[in-house]
Amino acid sequence: MNYSTHALAAKDSLIRQISMLAEKVDKPFKLYFGESDMTTPEFICRAAYEALQQGHTFYTNTAGYLDLREAIVRKFDEVHGVQFKPTEVVCTAGAVMAIHMAMRSCLDPGDNIILITPTWPVFSSIATLFGAEARAVPLQETADGFSLDLDAVAKAVDGRTKMLIVNSPSNPTGWIISENEQRALWDLALKHDFMIMADEVYDRIVFDRPSAPSFAKIATDKEHLIVINSFSKTYNMTGWRLGYALTGESLAKLMTKLGEFIVSNPSALVQRAGIVALRDGEGYVKEIREKYTRQRQLAMDKLKTISNVTLPTPQGGFYAFPKLDGLHDSLGFAKKLLAESRVGMAPGVAFGAAGEGYMRLCFAASDAVLVPALDRFKEFVEKNLCD
Ligand SMILES: Cc1ncc(COP(=O)(O)O)c(C=O)c1O
Structure with missing residues (x-):
């Protein structure tokens, strides 16, 4: 059978490779x-149950219930101080579907996108799926984190560049883009007429401010901007599959047309639960932020005791991305770590070539998982990488 060359070329996720191996491990630390x-918190689960009782069992508007889109724009204004209209919102089955629809709407084969790396691998896989090239621009390593190389971004642009994807707060690095850097990228986007896709799914998971700066705040028009967000991380709703895109009306319309060919609309009862999450969830957001602040500290304190580990300070998101001196095969290392210590972490190379030499761990786990996992990781690194 001759399968699609683009589909075959899209890279399989190395994180999933580790998760599949973990299925064969007895009680892995995930x-x-x-x-x-x-x-997911009880008040959101209850809202889904009540939605079923109230008869929310039908197809909805492809872009999502109007009152969900109204709730999203109200929340966005409250958090970021920027107004959108409900017609500029497309609700999707998770952020990943919004990213997929946005790229499908903007890219033709032979076009290219620019990615700030290391980054979540799904962006480049989707671009490959549509016959587009993903161009990586690595962040520069600094003494305690990462910084953006604006010249390198400008150099990567050519006449076929259709999109620049910025994920901030970043998975996996925890880097947050500054408003000045956003402005510089925005000017570049206007000059060369490409889109900025700002993946802001971790915008509320920050430690020293109420929220990470949204690209929408500095954007001078909506036609060059797609903001991607999700209920997955902010409300611990990963399994529910609810996300959204905010963009100009014409792209929102096109994406909605494509939505019709994918899942028609995100599940009706999940949308109802999403409305309640936005309405009643501020206390919960505060609670998990406090929890993650503690878990982040715990992870940083432990990782800093390992002699050949350097840890960029995670400014946002819930990942630590330690760099391990002497590590050249993070995938092999992740497999061995899992097999011998039962600790499952993502290899840095899963986030692009710039991630090699690093490992990513999610510190949003409870103490019962995080503490022994970090102890075992330390022991494993000291045994396998330290002289
Ligand atoms: C940067 C980024 N965007 C999007 C997603 C996916 O979000 P969703 O669960 O809403 O599809 C993730 C999940 O890890 C992510 O890290």
């Missing part, structure tokens, strides 16, 4: 996925 081990 720090490889981007989710906490807490279930």
